[in-house]
Amino acid sequence: MSDLQKLFGLSGRVAVVTGASAGLGVEFAEALASAGADVALLARRKERIESVAERLSADYGVRAFPVAVDITDRAAVREAFAGVAKELGTIDVLVNNAGVSPTGKAERQWPEDWDNTLELNLTALFHCCLLAAEHMRAGGRGGRIINVTSIFARLASSLFRVSAYVAAKGGAENLTRQLAVEWASDDITVNAIAPAWFPTEMIEESLTKGGIEESMSAANPMGRIGRTGELKTACLFLAAPGSSYVTGTTVMVDGGHSAW
Numbered sequence: 001m002s003d004l005q006k007l008f009g010l011s012g013r014v015a016v017v018t019g020a021s022a023g024l025g026v027e028f029a030e031a032l033a034s035a036g037a038d039v040a041l042l043a044r045r046k047e048r049i050e051s052v053a054e055r056l057s058a059d060y061g062v063r064a065f066p067v068a069v070d071i072t073d074r075a076a077v078r079e080a081f082a083g084v085a086k087e088l089g090t091i092d093v094l095v096n097n098a099g100v101s102p103t104g105k106a107e108r109q110w111p112e113d114w115d116n117t118l119e120l121n122l123t124a125l126f127h128c129c130l131l132a133a134e135h136m137r138a139g140g141r142g143g144r145i146i147n148v149t150s151i152f153a154r155l156a157s158s159l160f161r162v163s164a165y166v167a168a169k170g171g172a173e174n175l176t177r178q179l180a181v182e183w184a185s186d187d188i189t190v191n192a193i194a195p196a197w198f199p200t201e202m203i204e205e206s207l208t209k210g211g212i213e214e215s216m217s218a219a220n221p222m223g224r225i226g227r228t229g230e231l232k233t234a235c236l237f238l239a240a241p242g243s244s245y246v247t248g249t250t251v252m253v254d255g256g257h258s259a260w
């Protein structure tokens with residue numbers, strides 16, 4: 001095994017990615033598979049995850065296991081994690097990526113958007129952390145939890161009205177720190193990735209509106225939004241066997257957006 005493989009290789013490891021039917025979840029699953037991990041793909045759209053699984057197995061020679069599940073359904077997601085462990089083995093890595101981002105004035109986000117957003121982006125994320133940690137402890141070899149937050153875990157958005165989203169993401173970022181502290185003695189690291197804007201279904205409608213991409217780009221030192229593929233290395237770094245002393249931190253993948 002090369003030195004690089006010892007540091008970053010994930011062969012023989014099992015990763016779970018939530019929200020793996022589209023967008024960034026597919027990118028994270030692909031990054032982990034490219035490092036040799038077997039991957040479980042969780043999302044509601046069965047055909048989508050089946051086709052992602054087929055592609056990853058063919059391209060990287062790993063086992064890819066699609067599990068159609070709504071991760072806000074607590075009983076179903078518990079069963080899904082048990083199914084992954086049975087099919088692929090002990091869970092080593094969790095990427096908590098599923099999320100929604102409804103837009104609308106704060107007054108109009110109450111109560112439906114608020115409830116749905118907090119339930120998926122924060123409560124289900126916490127539940128998945130708990131389930132993964134249970135499996136990781138049982139496996140006895142520690143683990144890596146990666147929560148996908150946002151630059152808007154720390155900042156307000158001037159472009160979009162996203163009260164519920166910023167509240168949930170801010171909560172997820174601080175929860176990341178707390179779990180990192182509580183689970184350090186189990187060798188379970190808990191970190192976050194905070195992206196700026198990336199072109200996925202989540203923002204595709206906004207991108208079709210005149211001037212929005214220009215405004216997003218103007219708010220960024222690099223003068224552009226993120227590109228597909230630019231989140232892979234952050235995921236690989238936080239999932240890596242060599243990152244055993246990195247915990248409770250957030251990797252900003254934002255072209256410097258949060259730096260100025």
Ligand SMILES: NC(=O)c1ccc[n+]([C@@H]2O[C@H](COP(=O)([O-])OP(=O)(O)OC[C@H]3O[C@@H](n4cnc5c(N)ncnc54)[C@H](OP(=O)(O)O)[C@@H]3O)[C@@H](O)[C@H]2O)c1
Binds near residue numbers: 098
């Ligand atoms: N794109 C950006 O600019 C950006 C920026 C910062 C942070 N983020 C964060 O990155 C993550 C991924 O975003 P994205 O842009 O890739 O979004 P996306 O393209 O809209 O994809 C969202 C994913 O979440 C899944 N999902 C939604 N509700 C679910 C549920 N109840 N149960 C299971 N899966 C569910 C969707 O799958 P199904 O519909 O098949 O269930 C889909 O795979 C989110 O947490 C988002 O907040 C995105």
